[in-house]
Amino acid sequence: MVDQLFFNPIYIIGIGLAAAFFLGFFHRGTLAPRIIMVAVTAAFTIISLAWMQAFLLQGQTAEHGQAAAQVFTAGFQPPFSINLRMGAEEAFLTLLINISGLLGGIYLLDTLKKMGSHAVSVFIILIMGMNGIIMTRDIFNLFVFMEIVSIAVAGLIVLQKETNSLAAGFKYMIAAGIISVFLLLGIILAYAVGGSLNIDFLTAADLPGAKAGMIALFFLVIALLLELKPFPANGWALDVYDAAPAGVSAILAAAGSAAAYYALVKILPLGSSSHYTLVAAAGAVTFLGSNLLGLKQHRGRRLLGYSSVGQVGLLLIILGFSEVLGAQRDYIAAGIILSHSLAKAILFWLAGMLKQDGLEAWAALRKKPILLILFGSAVFALVGFPPFPSFFAKWELILLLNGGRFYLWSAVILGASFLEAVYLFRWFGYALKMDNEKLAEPEAPLFRLLPPIVFGILLYGAGWYMGSILEGFANFSYIPLAFILFLALIDRLPAWIKNTVSIAGVTFYIIDLYPRLEGDLLRLIFAGIFLIGAVLTLLSGYYYKGRRAGFYPLALTMFAGLAVLIEAANLLEFFYGWELMTIGSYFLLIRGKKSMPHGYSYMLFSVGGSFAMLFGFSLAAAGAGSIAMSALTGVTVLPMLAYSLMLVGFLTKTASVGLHIWLPGAHGEAVADIHFMASAILLKAGVFGLITVLLGMGAEASYTGPILFVLGWIGALSALLGNISASFQESAKRLLAWSSIGQLGYIVFGLATMSHLGWLIAISYSVTHFLYKGILFLVIGGIALKLGTPYMYKMGGLIKRMPFSFLAVLIAIITLSGVPPLVGFAAKWITYNLIISEGIYYQGFIVLISGIVAFLYLFRMIYTMFLGQLKDNLRTVREINIWFLIPVYLLLAAIMVLSFFPNMLLRPVGEMLSGYFPDGAIAWTGTLGTTRLGYYDGGAIMYVIGGIFVAALLFFFSLRKRTQQVKQFNIFYSGEAPSRPELSHFSYNFFAHYQKAIGVLTLPLVTNFWNWLSGILHGTADFFRRIYTGNGQTYAYHLVLYIVVVFFLQRGGM
């Protein structure tokens, strides 16, 4: 129990004011006022902390009532005197406010020093006033505290003495004045009808029962709503965020929003359900509107303003749906508030350290990596990625909304969140990648650095805590994450040490995981791809000399995410793993030199996909009433939509046609081993997801027909277009990237058939693609690294310098193209069986011809790189790094084994699949597989072809010719010996005629579509943001108009 003598909440007001008044004795320039400020805000924090801790220990975080302490003033009982309340919510919010105050004060130390003791007392009163808003239970007292806060803010804005700040302050005051007029009207009318000013008594007074009561409520609600800056009546607020000193904006965004939010939380129970609806609608408009307008914003602080306003809109939606969300409302709101407040404060604080405010100028943060880490954490927290609180909040929110059949609302929420992600990640990309040569280093003395760092730590801590108390996530294992943290901590060590540690960690995890997966072949296969892939990638990482800062924690984050996917016990954990993987992979992909736009589009598609997935999952959970993985089976709520969305979500990761535009660039610009991770391993996560969903969906229900039909076509077209586009690439990396799209197309096609053979193809492709693409990525990546260019026409003749690479690539492309005798052929053979036995001729036909097209780019690649004329500058180049060759040859060995014994893979997979699809299984006799239609004996083919090859070779040797090795230029060339290799290396635009004939298929229609969409969005944003004329009167007009419009809308609705 909290000791009321020491931790009486009234002390916050008492001490605050006493200190503020006491400061009048001081003159500017002395240190004492600032010491007092820090001490006072620290005291506030301790009081809140004491209460918070008490509530947490009692486990009554979400409970109203009993545990909350009432504080009476003047010695009388309410409603006759003003009382304060300190419950769990109040403790939480005041704690947030007070910590913001403490740290914000520290951040502002030097500004306050300049302005003297008066400014310090204004600051203290501001924090005190916010506490008052939270705690008071009297509506007029609420008004008084709100005015205190408004005036204090208006005072602090001008700590920055610029015309813009002054203008912003003036607009702010006008707006605050107008709002207070309506608030006062509401208060007095509520008093006239309800006979009291006390919130609890007014609740009992049934205001909605009286006509005048309804009007009173309208004024109250609308005024408090306007305090929360609803779009579009919020131009004034944006100016304040923009022009106020960054430290002040930080407090406004972090603490001010929370306080204003809670004021509305207190008032709403007075009203009826129509008020909740009003709030939710205003929130939705705000969330969507301000994030849309944020798209066009190119200055950091103002953008933060848009984002802040948007986040508050989200809070309003949550508040409006109190009834639906029930006991979880406070959990969700807390999650959003925490993420928003902490992240926004961090961002504003960072903004204050920068000299310029353009988004591009944020690249200066790179000069202090800790700032960049904070920036990244804040951005991810705002968008709702794990492990931040908003992730869990958003999950619960969407789950409950869709559980209550409020689909449109959750769609709006996700849509708006997506828009927010659009500008936040664009911005983050700038910070990561923009040129920062000419930018000044951020000004970050310790007192400015401390607050954001503390908030950063709190952000992670809060995320962990929110997760640990969420049902369905409580048993989650944090050991891998702890390992990643450890790697982050030893980031200063050389790469090879971290590499060894990482390999050890992953190996240990594999050993630990294996017994848990035994018997579950499907998960075992994917676990193998993910984790053995991880080990192989890391193995190649030994090539790197130096520190490789930040690589290992992020790579391991991705692998941890993948492992979570495998191990997920429920949808939440699955989604968590998915998002974790996305984070890790984003940072890996954006490491390349020119990868900013590609990493960006990767992120956008990932976020969009994961939102679609979230929506789908929530529908599934709504039907099943649980979030267990089994909820995916037989979804009952809007099953067609649910499954489609989930599939779309996963298709973004498999980069299927329509959602593929991120891949060529993202993979094409990635470094060798990252390329391997991203393509051979990461894409399989999408496959795993598709498999999970499709297993749940089955093919029986009527809605599955169209879904599978479309999915099949997506797969087939991905295969075709991916392969055709690959043929026209000049960069080997991009070629492989397009090839991945094509290969994944086969897999999607196979899965869409929902048949034994189709799935056999998909799974065996998943494995073989991992093998041969692994080889190709590592070798090509290694070569590109060595030569410093991925462009094939700059290579040539490398077979002479890199024979081992050549052999590996040769084997890989034979496998890839499905030419017998290697294992790739098995997949082609099964494809024919599948097409004929399932009767899917047209899609199948497309898939088959894309297989043929694959031949084009494969030949082109191996020819232009390894054959033809060796360039002068490459004459001394050596074989690629041994650390690339080792994993390559391990993969090669696996291919050879599977070629001799295809049954080793196909038979157990087939047996496993028979559990789901009993019809059409392949019968195996040794290495001979037989279907209803045909037969295939991998072993025999290997022997026969091997035999013929050897025989032909022996025959040739038996001719005993004198063979003479000639010089490079000794060719039949119109009687001339070409002097420069470039002249006779036919490589650039290799398939010009092919492009001429069918290039129409590779027109960037999809890219154009997305560009068009983005153009529309930006255009809309640009059009609508012109309502923010910058004129204070216009903003006043907006405010009054908002009130009038809402009033008549609501009356019309009543």
Added chain:
Amino acid sequence: MIKKIFAFLLLIALAGVFLVVLQNYETPEELNLTAAYYAEHGAEEVGAANLVSAIVVTYRGLDTLGEVTILFLTASILSFFLKQREERGKRSVRASSELLRTASAVLVPFIFLLGAYVFINGHLSPGGGFQGGAIIASGLVLLLLTDPLRKVSSRLLARVESASGFIYVGLGIAGIFLAGGFLDSRVLPAGTFGTLLSAGLLPILYILIGLKVGTELSGLLTRFQEVQVPDGGDSPDLKKGENV
């Protein structure tokens, strides 16, 4: 012009809103629960004849504290917002008329006295801290009008202001320990109803409020006044005493 038309239309609509309010508002016939309680128990609980004062100082003491805080805030903000700057070029200051100077010399003491009376008797008759404070401040204005160059000692004002505010809050906190809660006026005995020294701490609090409001308003005015002073303004120490 378009702007005006839109504003007009908007205000017509707003008038519509207000009309709806008027239509639905029913004039009360009786005091409501809260007011009735104050009428019934105000006198005995607080011991103040002026119910408004009783409410302002005790029942809703927190509001009053907040309001004082707002004035304090405004004054503080103005003090660093309207910082005195050195203005270039000296301008002559118009000398005020003889009449005004004489009048102020006569009137100012009376005005101050009136202000003090109003806030000391706040618990008995109409008036109280705000009104009294405002009256004192207007006395100050008169001084300023007559002699623009006479600088009211801001330091002294600030001291009085801080001290009264600090004591006010201190007494409020004392209420937690000595009586029923923060700002409980029953720290002192209620005394005889209707007399000057009655109503417990209420008169004292009201005096503090009066002092604080008065100094704050004065501070506010001086800030606005100071900005038009050509330069720093000399405030001889000997004049300090006369002003308060």
Added chain:
Amino acid sequence: MNFGSLALGLGFLLILIGFWGLLTQKNLIKIVIGFSVVDTGVHIIMVGIGYLQGRTAPILDAALMQRTAAAGNQAGASADVGSLIVDPVPQALVLTAIVIGLGITALLLAYVVRLHEQRQSLDISSYEDLKW
């Protein structure tokens, strides 16, 4: 004729007039004046709402005590102060509101002074640099 309702009407009209100034006048000082008119209107409404027809101020002085006694005699019941005075609560609120209003007005005017210093203009449209 009920003063309460009249006060309400007057208050609303003042608010509208004030808003007109606030929304249409370009001069910063005029805007602030408009705002203070709005404020006055609100205060009148508040007091009007607390008013009960024909009752006296909520001050329990000697005069009121006599009337209480008289009323008690007429009704033949015990005296009830509550039936004679107007509602004191709105008055208390208005006291607070007036002072707060002054604070806001003062701050607004301070802004006007500083803005004018920056650009030598009192036209609100001179301060539109921040937008969009």
Added chain:
Amino acid sequence: MINSILFVVLALLALSSAITAVLAKNLVTSILAAGFVSLLASVIYLLLSAPDVAMTEAAIGSGLSTIIFFYVLNKVRRSGRHD
């Protein structure tokens, strides 16, 4: 009855001076008219049995505010052009 007539007259006066305050071209007129509105309001408060409020309004609304307005006007006039 007298009171009623008085009330209505005061109200009309208040409205007309409010309009003057808002519309007057001359700032001095405006400020004075606004102060006058407050003064009338304080009389109305008396009629509404609110002497405390009346005193406050008179002192603060019509007194101090008006003075501040004038200070500002003065300041602005002195420091340069205005409209």
Added chain:
Amino acid sequence: MSSFGSVPVKILYALLSIFIVMNIGLLLQGVTRKIYARVSKRIGIRFYQPYIDLVKNYFLRDLVSHGVMFYLGPIFRLTSGVGMILFIPLIYGSPVFSNFSFSGDAVLVLYFMFFGTLGMALGSGESGQPYSAIGVARGLAQVTAAEIPLILSFLAVFIQYQTLSISTIVGAQQGGFMHWTMITNPLATATALLAFLGSMMRSPFDVVLAPQEIPIGPPTEYHGAFLGILQTNRAIFPIAKTILYVNLFFGGAGNWFEFIIKAFLLYMWSVVVGTVFPRYRVDHSIRWFLKVPLALGLLSIIFLQIG
């Protein structure tokens, strides 16, 4: 499984098959060139000239090599041709001449064709001869285009007979002329015949080799014994292809005589077309394959689905 006998016996029969097919191929080559000459009013070579060329090339003493892959290219090529022969049941009902067809069905044959193409392309690629590369680029582009209708027609056959096994397909066509795929599925056959042209490297689709333009295309740098091997393959490979067609569309061959007749007629089809039409550019031929043959192939599948 139609396995029989021990491995040495099988190898022996395999060699026999190869020998027969090679001779057929060489003879057909000679006869074709003779016909070509006669059509253009020339006397032309002797019909056994291909034998002479082959022997001459094999007996040239010196070889010039550009590298390992250059060296292995022809071997790949020959492996592919021989492999195809051995994976196709040559004579219907004869276990002896089914060779190694037990290890894979029609799909194997279809894909094994690429083995040689790839090897050849790689080998000639290493020579560093730009004409080779140009030839390969053209060849690949054109062949892949021709494959599209080809795959369609094969698919149609597989669908029609619901099997991938070549011998089963031939078996289903037994019992007279009217049971041949040519009659039962004329559209697929027509498609296949058009696609066939694309893979025979004759006019109008001979831009890959394009004499006078890029000496002889891919094999430009090959000579001597290398060329000998390629010529061997050139004898075997077209026969393998034609026999695949014969099996799938024309009722297969019950004996060697039928085999030779059908192979000859089919072979002549491309020759006749080749003498009549002029050469297409690559992009033209790609477009052409994506028009008429593709439409025909799709029609054949649509008919199968309806019927």
